[in-house]
Amino acid sequence: MNWNIHLPALIIAVPLLGAFAAPLAGLGGKVTRNIWFVAVSIATVALSIMLWQHVQAEGVVVYVLGGESWNLTLPSGLSWPIRIILEVDAFSAFMAIVGSIAAMAGAFFSLRFMERFSGLDKFVSLYFLLMAGMLGMELTGDLFNFFVFLEIASVASFGLVAFWRDRPEAVEAGFKYMIVSTVAAMLVLIAVGFFYGRYNAVNMAAVARMMHFGYPEKIALVFLVTALAMKCGAVPMHMWTPDAYTEAPAGVTCLLVAVSQASLYGLFRVCFSLYGASLGSSVVPWTIIVLGVLSMFIGVTMAVIQKEIKRLMAYHSVSQIGYILLGLGVGLLALKDPQAMADYGFTAMKGGIYHLFNYTMYKGLLFLTAGALFYAAGSRNLNDLGGLARVMPHTAFMFVIAAAAIAGLPPFNGFVSKLLIYESTFAVYPVLAIAALVTSVLTLASFVKVFQTAFLGPAKSVFANVREVPATMLVGMSILTVVVIGLTLLPTWSLANLVEPAAKALVDQAGYISAVMGGGL
Amino acid sequence: MRKQEARRPAMTGNMPFLVVGILFFLGLYAILFERNLIKIAIGITLLEASANLLLIVLGYRTGGSIPVFTLAGDVQTMTLPTPQALTLTAIVIGLATSALLLSLIMMLYKHYGTLDVREIRRLRG
């Protein structure tokens, strides 16, 4: 019995250890704390890649926390699982890789970005708690455990958004985010309570096995979809996104992007694996599609008029989430009909999931370049910046790559996933593809505006002393750039090995259930 | 005493779920329509209370005793222990959230000088 079987628990345990030992590492001064910060982030990335390989080899991996054996899901003849079970299929492993790479890049970036501020022990602890919460959300197979990790991630992110306490706007952003997020978490808890009341089980596979679509399940579905769509930043619940993403420090924003993907993971786990075949009529898929189209359009039109660079990028974040919701909503729509799934549904799901990976990478990179501009030039207002490409060539180069990727320009990875989404949604309803294309054009427009005002143009005298950002910040940004370029040059490999198993695992509800319910002695 | 036994039992039945609904809507009303930040925080606490109450009530079984094997004695049914564990976790989470919420409100008061939610709107548009 090799140690690979303990990987799901290790991936959650290592960031938790990082969080609680960070003050100890901070006792040794700045250097030990930075080394601890970087080492635990790299270890988490390595573990998530190993977990992905393990899942590729073994199929769905389960891990029983606290049981006599790691796979004893149904102990001693019981017919329902009684412990907290981590269930990792290909989609979860994919999300874990995406999240941990974004977290590592943010960690490298924050080493020098945050050095002028105090309280960095607590910053590192909160950062690791946020990472642990995100990974826990993605790896768990238990509904109440999902709620607990959702709250861990949320409370850690409240603290990190309001980290610059001396800025009134940061505290205001943290407060507003907290109000909306807590109401959403209570909705999730009530939905979990409904499931417990009906089935006396909170394990996702057990509930999915016993599910039949009556009134309490409908109300629980409504609560879960609304709360998790709010945590992703879907319109009309998106208004916390510009506030929170702007006021958080840039490395934290990079991680917050990955954390909202974890809520998106929760949404699709609920729709595909928990409800799946018993989803009833096509109201919920069409709702997700409509929310996606609204998010795309409202997000990008609000972004064109913004003056502050991170707020502009945060509105783009809302609009890119719309793409993912659109792709996966079309896949959900085609779930009942195998012919439709083969025609356009599976392509839409592949497009949505690939867009998830691409979006986290290039959006994280964009926020990190905005943070680099703030660190070097001291301002986030586009009216003040100008002509910085002469003194910050590396940052400008990486910004161009990220902006071309988000606008969906060929040959970058954003184009590939958007192409998959355009073509498959066109087969459902041409208006959806037209909305997606118009959004792409407006995205390109707003990033041309940002590039021209921040980087191009004549050199301003106030920026005479601006130099390129320090090396560790460049390392953080280059990690994401390397991944973006890798995804650009190797689309078939990433689609075949990363995205397609994830899409197949989402569609395969029976496999998800039988991994837990069929196990044990 | 005879009259009380002849009446329908009001403790079980659907009354607790009605209370859950009332608390939920009271909390939601406080969050949506109150202007003072502290009152919004109280609304959030009410919302958490309603969710916890729902979890506790779901575990009750009519005529059940405490779910401890060694102390329950000779009984037919026990109330379920799992929702009690879930509720304890949720209460602790609510405690952490309330503490952070109140400290953020304190810092907001220090920065803005007011507790009116309509004044705390520097981030908009």
Added chain:
Amino acid sequence: MWSKVYTGFGYWDVYTWLIFFAIAAGLVLWLRSLGRKDYKEGTDQDEIFYGGNVVPEEGSEIQVPASSAYWGFTEALKGYYEVLVEMHSGDAREYVGYMVLTASVLAVLVLL
């Protein structure tokens, strides 16, 4: 050629695109090389055209600020933008209000 992404309706190939881009870039560079070679950098030939006026030294005076970018677009969609920016009022209660509104609309649609 060797690594196509097959969508259901066509395909995308990165390396073919890069080869076409290289050919086009080669054409562009050849066209640029056909220009005049008697060009002196740093003299008046290098300055931008500023309507015949003297070019100011301070860079911030000749840059178009970001707030006035896309003026035509925002002016044409003024009605839409006024409503939209008003909706993003920054009032914390509206954030929760929109979520409750979405939940109730979705509940009506799902339960019926």
